[in-house]
Ligand SMILES: Nc1ncnc2c1ncn2[C@@H]1O[C@H](COP(=O)(O)OP(=O)(O)O)[C@@H](O)[C@H]1O
């Protein structure tokens with residue numbers, strides 16, 4: 001079946017309830033072979049539940065899923081053999097060195113000693129851990145642990161790699177290092193499911209994005225498609241005087257197509273506009289007429305953050321609008 005060759009991960013109608021909590025309300029997703037899917041959603045959205053179903057750790061109440069052509073319910077062993085998982089809670093043995101951790105995993109997967117050794121060294125180099133290879137992982141930083149955990153998921157050369165919030169809790173430096181490592185992994189042609197709460201991360205690493213909230217898919221597409229869904233640009237004003245905020249909000253309500261938002265500490269007022277520079281000029285004219293002084297003004301393309309705010313802020317209305 002050519003379909004299975006092209007789609008490495010496929011899920012249809014996944015539903016999961018924990019008692020009276022609906023964790024998933026019918027999630028569909030496809031990951032073409034060799035691509036990265038970003039599963040984007042806030043805490044509690046259902047990301048880990050999707051991961052646990054795809055990795056055979058949890059049975060869905062209904063729906064079906066396959067990984068590398070194997071059904072998660074009827075062929076769990078084949079699924080586990082084709083998947084590598086790395087998570088938010090790094091599964092690293094504290095008392096072993098970095099090398100020992102990987103070597104042990106290699107042996108558990110049945111690699112001969114020499115191959116397990118070779119593979120461990122290769123991964124340690126690739127993940128910038130070669131120098132720390134012989135130190136106990138107790139002394140590793142959070143970022144180093146995450147990288148080692150990811151290396152562990154790759155020892156058996158899985159066809160599909162699942163990364164559940166790989167950078168949550170890392171400092172900016174650790175996050176950048178992790179991104180570099182994930183980009184290398186992607187360059188090797190791996191199929192990746194990456195869950196994240198960070199729009200910037202999905203924007204940078206994912207070929208396509210599925211946005212979930214409260215167990216429901218609220219949007220899907222490439223980062224560019226999602227951004228263009230918002231339509232228009234964002235107009236940002238920084239006021240001289242925070243006392244002008246009410247009047248400035250009123251002006252932006254008149255020229256914009258969304259509810260203006262205010263960031264008080266930086267005296268910034270923002271609105272979406274669909275007429276670009278024309279809206280900007282109109283806003284400036286109205287502000288001037290009311291003697292509202294501004295320090296800075298900008299017209300920007302929407303970011304994925306804007307997309308997410310717009311989607312979750314008026315998710316129901318958006319769904320209704322999208323349904324003819
Ligand atoms: N073992 C569990 N028992 C009860 N509720 C759970 C359990 N695991 C997850 N949940 C609930 O299911 C929902 C989705 O959780 P989860 O998939 O962990 O979300 P995410 O990974 O996106 O943060 C949340 O409301 C969470 O509280």
Ligand SMILES: [Mg+2]
Pocket residue numbers: 047048049164165
């Ligand atoms: Mg989670």
